[in-house]
Amino acid sequence: MERSRKPVFTRLGRLLAVLGLAAAVSVVAMQGPAQSATIITVTQSITTPGLIRHQIDVHLPMNQFDAQGYINNGARIEVECWGDDPIADDLLPDCPRPGFSGTVTYSGSQLQGTPTGVHLTIVNLYERGTVLDEDIPDGDEIYIKARWIDDDGHVLKGTSSTVSGSF
DSSP states (O other), X not given: OHHHHHXXXXXXHHHHHHHHXXXXXXXXXXXXXXXXOOOOEEEEEEEOSSSEEEEEEEEEEOOHHHHHHHHHTTOEEEEEEEEOOSSOOEEOTTSSSTTOOSOEEEEGGGSEEETTEEEEEEEEEEOTTSTTOOSSSSOEEEEEEEEEXXXXXXXXXXXXXXXXXXX
């Protein structure tokens, strides 16, 4: 009798192993394919009186799993602040990072992977008549350019609307 039990247990073990593998494959299949970044949204707000509060938001919609995967694998966002002028726009120094001129790169822990995608929020306070005062003595027109670069080198570009005022 022991001979007949051994093959039954072996067959039962194989059946359980196959069912376990099938369950694992179905869980992976339900996650769906990786969602690549296809849209970038860039917004800004400038508020006064007192110190000028300048907030820049960059968002790439996707699920949280993919967002965190991009961040963990080296994706980055490059940000520039620009002054809108009739003849030639000027790149603003000290914006978005005080003490630094030119393109500023954000990556790793500076980016957030959330249920709605990748987010970058930058907030700075400036004295009136300094960083965002790009047209002296006229009104100022500020806009933001952002570039998303994933670990494969794929690039998405976005530009905010222009905010006008006396900054």
